[in-house]
Amino acid sequence: MTADALTRFTAAEQAAALAAGEISSRELTQAHLERIAAVDGAVHAFLDVDAAKALADADEADSRRRSSDESGEPLGELAGVPVAVKDLIVTHGQVTTAASRILEGWVPPYDATLVANLRAAHLPILGKTNLDEFAMGGSTEHSAFGRTANPWDLGRIPGGSSGGSAAAVGSFEAPVAVGTDTGGSIRQPAAVTGTVGVKPTYGTVSRFGVIAMASSLDTPGPMGRTVLDAALLHDVIASHDPLDSTSLVDAPRGMADVVREARAGRDLTDLRVGVIAELDGGEGYHAGVVDSFHSALELLEQAGARVETVSLPHLEYALDAYYLIMPAEASSNLARYDGMRYGLRVEPETGPITAETVMAATRGAGFGDEVKRRIILGTHVLSAGYYDAYYGSAQKVRTLIQRDFTSAWRRADVLVSPTAPVTAYRFGEKDDPLAMYKVDVTTIPANLAGVPGISLPSGLSDGLPVGFQVLAPQRADERLYRLGAVLEAALEEGWGGHLLDRAPELEVK
Numbered sequence: 001m002t003a004d005a006l007t008r009f010t011a012a013e014q015a016a017a018l019a020a021g022e023i024s025s026r027e028l029t030q031a032h033l034e035r036i037a038a039v040d041g042a043v044h045a046f047l048d049v050d051a052a053k054a055l056a057d058a059d060e061a062d063s064r065r066r067s068s069d070e071s072g073e074p075l076g077e078l079a080g081v082p083v084a085v086k087d088l089i090v091t092h093g094q095v096t097t098a099a100s101r102i103l104e105g106w107v108p109p110y111d112a113t114l115v116a117n118l119r120a121a122h123l124p125i126l127g128k129t130n131l132d133e134f135a136m137g138g139s140t141e142h143s144a145f146g147r148t149a150n151p152w153d154l155g156r157i158p159g160g161s162s163g164g165s166a167a168a169v170g171s172f173e174a175p176v177a178v179g180t181d182t183g184g185s186i187r188q189p190a191a192v193t194g195t196v197g198v199k200p201t202y203g204t205v206s207r208f209g210v211i212a213m214a215s216s217l218d219t220p221g222p223m224g225r226t227v228l229d230a231a232l233l234h235d236v237i238a239s240h241d242p243l244d245s246t247s248l249v250d251a252p253r254g255m256a257d258v259v260r261e262a263r264a265g266r267d268l269t270d271l272r273v274g275v276i277a278e279l280d281g282g283e284g285y286h287a288g289v290v291d292s293f294h295s296a297l298e299l300l301e302q303a304g305a306r307v308e309t310v311s312l313p314h315l316e317y318a319l320d321a322y323y324l325i326m327p328a329e330a331s332s333n334l335a336r337y338d339g340m341r342y343g344l345r346v347e348p349e350t351g352p353i354t355a356e357t358v359m360a361a362t363r364g365a366g367f368g369d370e371v372k373r374r375i376i377l378g379t380h381v382l383s384a385g386y387y388d389a390y391y392g393s394a395q396k397v398r399t400l401i402q403r404d405f406t407s408a409w410r411r412a413d414v415l416v417s418p419t420a421p422v423t424a425y426r427f428g429e430k431d432d433p434l435a436m437y438k439v440d441v442t443t444i445p446a447n448l449a450g451v452p453g454i455s456l457p458s459g460l461s462d463g464l465p466v467g468f469q470v471l472a473p474q475r476a477d478e479r480l481y482r483l484g485a486v487l488e489a490a491l492e493e494g495w496g497g498h499l500l501d502r503a504p505e506l507e508v509k
Contacts, residue, residue, distance in 0.1 A: 011224055014081050015081050018081070028080065029054050032173060035172055043167050044147065046129055078176075080123075084129050084165055084173070084174035086177070087164070088180055089115060089209060089211070092110050097144075098134045099134070101344060112209020114237040117237050118236060131160065136374050139159065139163065140189075141428075152194065152464055153464065159185075159191065166189035170225075171506060175229065177222075178237065179197065179221060181443075181453075182217045183444045184443020190456075191419035194465035198230050198453070200221050201248070201450065201475050202451075202474075206244040207247075213326070217326060230481075262482040267304055273483070275307060275416055277311045279315065285422070288460075293418045300483070300486075300487060312405065312408055315445055318401055324390050327381065331376075348360070405473075413479060416470050418466070419443065419468060423462065423465065451471050452471070457500075460499070
């Protein structure tokens, strides 16, 4: 079997081949490292690849498998399957930068909890993926170390901020990846790259070791090429963590079993699907996105789901509320980057060297324009005289949106919408920050409410991928996977395979 053929397997297929002894983790990891060497010069999904460490992890996984075969002790299903990790998540002994000059070269002395979970499950870490600096952006154009390209069209964005993770999966450089979702930063990149991305219920995947942008919104989650792949990774990274004060006890697990059962049965007769009226098309939506969404709804009805329209009346204020709450929290979280404790330190060229002047010089040199923009906005809305008018009002709107969701769950088991109103746009097309922010209109509500969401491919519009979004009540993540598995099976039956099979081939060196 060729290395290229190995990388085309889904994570579940790779896991099955490892379990059957048909391949080793070293062979599989080496195949992905070769794929990265061949195409990442064009895609730029990765900021750092440690091939020696990845192969050492693979050898350890192979050793564990041999020991497991002898002892009869089971290994996790994904043991030996390589993974990519967003460079917002700290990794012991490996550079973690948050795609910012202010952390350039920083090597953490510890692992994030979810990384520790990956290591415990014996997934070799291929490397760290690119992102918008400190996760502030929706296009991965705002990295201090260069933008990432969409594998479907190298002149277009891969979404953001987890664009590097999405592009790595979509270009077959990694079978699965971990991203973070603050306002749609897993789901939107998944939508525009033809991959699957999941924002779990807030608090079910630990944020310990995830560099904070907006603490009440940040949610790490899995990304893969199929719903099953995402579910398998979800089961690895979800856990209660006493190191995270927002971590929930009894995090939902067993998502892979839900997917397999749903694909086998293809039955949604007991599921009530609510179409969010406020997100079902309108100004700014591409016609192809709306058409793809409604075609997918027909497939759900054919599977027995009861589909009706549900209104969440306060969603019209969600975008405004989010872009007050998020910058406020970000400005507080980024205050720690002061040139005193770790990371970049820049001293002023003239004048006295004081804590204030060093901090100003360091932050001026270390932060990019988008980060500075959000720090300024966040500091303003938290300042005396403006706190109640802006930040306080935004939190009240957030409560209203949460109540809208609570009311909606009385009528629907899941809520659905397009993942993004548009397909991947060209680099530089949305040079106005407000234009970029508006792309988040469909994904932000889930973060404000703390509910889980999934995006899976639903088709193409003008040759570019379109995503279908499913939201569920808190802790009901299994509903996402159940509906996603049934819809994915129906779509692939019509396509004759996975959507990524229809992606143009990347030019290999």
